[in-house]
Amino acid sequence: MTAAKKMPGKPAAEMFDDIPVLQRKWRAALKPGERLPRYEDVMLGSLGRLADHIALLKNDGVLELSRSGRYVQKWLGEERWDIPVAELSPDCATALSEAAGSALATGRPHQASAHCVRDGMVRTYDVLALPTSSRWGATLVGAYVNERGAQYNLLDAIFSSTDDAVVSLATLRDAGGKPFDLQVVHHNRSAGELLKVASGSLLWRRIGEGSTLLASPEVMEFLLKAVSGGRGEQLEIESEARYLRLSATAFADVVSLTISDVTALKRRDASFRLLFDNNPMPMWVFDAETKEFLSVNDAAVQHYGYSRATFLRMKLHEIWPEDEWDSHAEALERVGDAYHSSRNWRHLRADGSEIEVLTFGRRVAFDDRDGYLVAVVDITERRKAEARIAHMAHHDGLTDLPNREHFQERLKQALGQAGGKRVGVLYIDLDLFKNINDSFGHPVGDRLLKQVAERLTIAVRGANLAARLGGDEFAVILAADVSPNEASACASLLIDMVKAPYDLDGQEMVIGASIGIALSPGDGTTPEELMRNADMALYRAKSEGGGVHHFFEREMDLQAQRRRDMELDLRRAFANGEFELHYQPLVSIASDRISGFESLLRWRHPDKGMISPAEFIPVAEDIGLIIQLGEWVLREACAEAVKWPVDVKVAVNLSPAQFRSRNLVQVVISALAQSGLSPKRLELEITESIFLAETDANLAILHQLRELGVGISMDDFGTGYSSLSYLRSFPFDKIKIDRSFVKDLAQRPDCGAIVRAISGLGRSLNIPTTAEGVETEDQLDWLRAEGCNEVQGFLFSAARPAAEIGKLLADFGQRTSRAA
Structure with missing residues (x-):
């Protein structure tokens, strides 16, 4: 390596002093209110020795070299003036253009570095661009250029810095002219490290006499073959758990040997092979240009049914259904370095069956060919399952x-x-x-x-x-x-x-x-x-x-609408307190006195007035409001009855829904406790409908209520299917004869027979009987004659509000006194 001659110029220390001087001179020339100083105030006058280092650039739409000092001319290799900067050598043109452009953009001096190569030597220059204005209108830039620091040889730098070992060898021949050994005439730093020898100990050594891997018979044969062949040769060897690749090229008797450590590459390749060959997912590599299969793993062979040899003779399109050839080909044209399926694809297996797949790929180099590594996910069964799920959903x-x-x-x-x-x-x-x-x-x-x-x-x-x-x-x-x-x-x-x-x-x-x-x-x-x-x-x-x-029919819709309106009104009515209790007296036939009252729920609608229980009770049961209503009726009736004489009872009707709620006993206990009413003054009336479901559970509730001391009455007796069997199931305290039998007592003998039978049954079982719906004296006389114990109906009074109970009791008391 030969030392390059230095261009004339000042030492580096002096050069670094020039740049601050020029920057101060530029600032001193800048007058208040002006964007740039004048050219003549900066560049003319006292530059002296610095003038050789100045290039004057004119920016008039195109950047031109207007003037240049002797140092700059040598740097540019150009003595002409008034030429476009773009015509200068590219490295210098780039340095000047970038520095001048930045200075013009900011309106301030701009310092940059430039690296230029001359005769294989790399030189570094400092460039300071000083923007100025001129009297002719154009903007002028004075560019100061000077070399900084030491030069270095580019090839030597590359040669020295590479991790590969580079060794130059001279061939040694015997008397017959046959090559028998080689001598190291040059090597870089990495050669000593890779061959594990001290720096400099290789130089001028014959490799056959050394102990490095170069002396091995395999490497010696490889190098001598390169000398004889005169062309590039490659060899891979394993040495001390390392994989090395040797490349040799002979120029007459001089051999250039490059040794590369490919251990990491080999390990990556081994890992790839492990992941590829043993992967349970079908995988292959195909040529990016020809679309030929370059390699397939065992899973692909097994899954697709083609032999490995058959696979490697095929191209990609041979596993595509013909109706998807165009779409497959278009998709491949769009792939980059990596891709994954944007849709499901169909593939053909060796037996002609189709599978549905997703594919994932990455561009790889495989055996020095550009290819794609592809992994395949068979989603056929998943798609079938999804289809089944979709079918099941519908x-x-x-x-x-x-x-x-x-x-x-x-x-x-x-x-x-x-x-x-x-x-x-x-x-x-x-x-x-x-x-x-x-x-x-x-x-x-x-x-x-x-x-x-x-x-x-x-x-x-x-x-x-x-x-x-x-x-x-x-x-x-x-x-x-x-x-x-x-x-x-x-x-x-x-x-x-x-x-x-x-x-x-x-x-x-x-x-x-x-x-x-x-x-x-x-x-x-x-x-x-x-x-x-x-x-x-x-x-x-x-x-x-x-x-x-x-x-x-439209009438059905009107009925349904009325029903929906009633549901809404019912919910509002309960919240607004529109319900009230009326009480109908129960009269003892023997004493002709009021023995109790049956509480009857009434609804006073703010717009429609009183609404019949026959209309709203079934709706309340359907929407689940009957449980809340039932609890309210119990509490209200007990609270009112405690104001009456102690020998007057109150009867409350229960709904089957209240039994299903399973907290009926607690509700009764709470109502009695809050009101202070004696349990013996409370009668609960039920119908046989509570026995149509969960009979045992409902009987258990009735027994619990009876143990409290509360009376239990069978309401509407004789209208159901199995009334007699229910009397055997539970010891009722009272039987109430339905009004339908009382109404026609005088006109229908069968009604009289039924009433007589029920009254006789009650006497036999020692269960009092109450007749509902008594409206005439004849009916009362008939019931008295048949031994009925108690009656209620319009003959005595309709159901009355709580406020009228006191008067009703008083009136009956006076009537009883007169009768006595």
């Missing part, structure tokens, strides 16, 4: 018929496509199904529902749809501009099909069907309206005894 799990959600979607679609034509909705409810389900169990009931679904599927075809909405409720969409007659005929057909006998394990079973029909647009234009109105028509069909179909 179909009934038991019958596989469309479910309610699917039904609503199809109905919405049918209405949207109807264009004003009729679409019919048939709501179907199975008659007597509950009896079979309760008697034979749910498995038999489920099998029966499946057979019903099969019959519906046979009957409902084309654009029409049959669905199971839940339980024993089904529905049908008639979408083909159906007329009322056609809808009626379809409903009759379905009823006939459903009621035909079913054979379940050799046992014949018979059920029926009731159907409600709604037709658009007259009965509704939305799925919600049609389904609601068909449901109301079904309710009418069921109320007529079942086994029939019924069309929706």
